[in-house]
Amino acid sequence: MSSHDLVALIQLVGFQMLLYAGMWVAAYAIVGEERAAVRHWLAFSLLSGLGLLLIGLRPHGHPWVTHTLPNLCFVLSFVAVRRGSELFLRMRPLDLEHAVLTCGAVSMLLLVGPDPADVAPRVATVSGVAAWVLLRSSWVGFAPVHQQFGERTAWAATLVPALFGLLHFLRMARAVASPEQSMELDTPVLINQAVLYFSMVAAAVFNLLFLFLIVLRLMARLTYLAQRDPLTGLLNRRAMQGLLEREWQRYARLRQSFALISLDVDHFKRVNDHHGHEAGDRALVHVAQLLQGQARELDGVARMGGEEFLLILPGHEVSMAAQAAERLRQALAGGPVMLREGLDWPLTASFGVAAPRPGDHELEDVLRRADEALYRAKAAGRNRVVVQPPGSSDHEPVVQACTG
Template identity: 30%
Template sequence: MSIQLDFRTLSLTLMLFSLVFGLGMFAYSREHPKFSGIKTIGTGYFLIGGGGVLLGLRHFIHDFASIVLANIAIVIGVVLIYRGLFKFIGISLRFERWLSPILVVLLAAVMYFYTFHTPDVNLRIQAFSIVFAAACFIGASGLLQHREIHNRMVARMLIAMFLLVGAFFIFRFIWSFYEIPPDDFMNAGFLSALAIIAGEFLVILSSFCTIWMSSDELQDELSDIARIDPLTGIYNRRAFDECCDIEFSRALRSGTTFAIIMCDLDHFKKINDQHGHHIGDEVLRRFAAILQDRIRQHDVVARFGGEEFVLLLPNNNTEQGLQVAEQIRATTEATQITLNDDISVTLSASFGVAHYCAGDSDWSAVLHRADNALYAAKKQGRNRVVDLTTAHQGLHTDLMPREQT
């Protein structure tokens, strides 16, 4: 049995596509409420599907519903699709706020006039085509003006989609001046059939791109969770290891050097014992903020574990690392944290500094030396900066058992 792709069949397929993808958008939005605009896109699909149903019921229902309401619903659906996309991405177009309603009102007036006062199928086709094309070009314009879309491939696909569909309806508008005017829209010809297929294309591709963008954001969020320390908001040890791998490879290729600073809050266990872990957590957050404020943009700071933190300083030698560590030490010593109006905590920290040497087989060798230097700083009385390559304490470089901090 063959399927006749007439207007009624195409209208029903448009309704089915729109209903399925609209329900999918609402279900996805319910599962991921953090994404704004997806419900708006789903509502647009429902309106396009509803317009398709009304078009397919031509001659079975009143002309106002099958012509005026049907075409208005489809155009409003397109408006809601690009408004949802704009909201999802974070685009704001001032002219769109007033232009889209004007287009809808003008279309409604033209459709009503050329349906009930001066019936003219061809003029209705021309009016719908130019308004639909304008809506598509508004969508493309917003995406073209927004240069910070995370996935440029998705952005190009959406722009191409709006431009292609808009260009098709412009062609349909121009072609309508050269073809014989139809006496009934249900027999309006091949281009009108393609117009319904273009609506299906718009629904399918826009939903695909929306899910693609949201999946990218979820993936980035999971990546951040895996790399960011949840308490302090800075990198964790895993992320620090990745950064060191990259910096060590750069040092091998170009002969540059880098410094690593390990630091440890002094007597942190006493703070936890006296004031509770919630105060200790706030102290860790404040100290992490101090570290972030004292480094360059391309430096890396991470929480190594407990009250230990580590910094990676690219293109720095030990002398420069010592200067940075001393600045942080002085800032930390001068910091007094007041919490709950009755708890005052004075901080201090110990620092160990080391830098990459040409003979190092791995960056962990630098970290090992920085860790030994940190132990030396704590052994000497804390609240100081130590570099074993320049210190003269005669300490061994092997790690010794850590004393309680």
């Protein structure tokens, strides 16, 4: 490849990086909580693109502008991309390491300057920073990417940067071992061509992959919000309905038991009427946290509306569910709840428990019995657990399992 062709390739990669910078500018408006990471990736793309375009000006232009400044841009860009990845993956940014790396490399580049006789220190410094950042980021980043997005994504996100880091390591080693053979990036030698071609591939993989991961995380967040009650964070009615239907289908096919606990906060209207909706909201949040804290990981807990909640307990017979409901009742009635400073309010709830039985034809049969048990618990004086035995007929009285 001739020097002219290599400069054209450098400029092409530079414009490619500026296009990615434009992509991150557009993404910034919609990414929400990922904006901190996007700012770093925008800086990475801008600095990389600027550095490459400045190299493309050689041999024209002031040496400090076309030799030293591009290398400074590259050092800052690598540190920026690493810190942005740490923020995106919810890792603790290694700011001390970043500062030491940046200060050391910048000091070396300013000390060496653009002197043609000092090509080797410049190449070793920039390639050393690139190798360290890429290899270390690939090593420490694999586990969090694997945990959050899966094994295949982890390999895709770390393998290409690791290979690019190895290429920079070889370039640094060559500069250290054979200073007289060190060449600036615009010198038409094989390793420089390899660095530029690999830069195009690595930049495409990184920018497009992490944009995809941002969209994936955004979709997951939207799905989560669509299934959650905004006040309590519990499942909402729609999400619980889907969970109930799946559990009913499992019961219908495999006869795997499950139980329902329907509960209603006692005299909740008094809280709203006497102390306002803010106090009522705090009461509901307290109940939700208690239910979620007592539930198993496989249980479903939902706020069905107002002060009504529903739990589904896979694998539970009705007697086991009654015991679980009684534990919840005792925990809730254990003491007053501070709804605001100076206001402690006793909270209790009424519980209805039901489970499928052989004569049930649809899920609604179980839900209806759980609601009937709840209504009888309230009619019997509240703050109690009532169970309708799964083998009883609809006209038989509900058995009061526990009282407060």
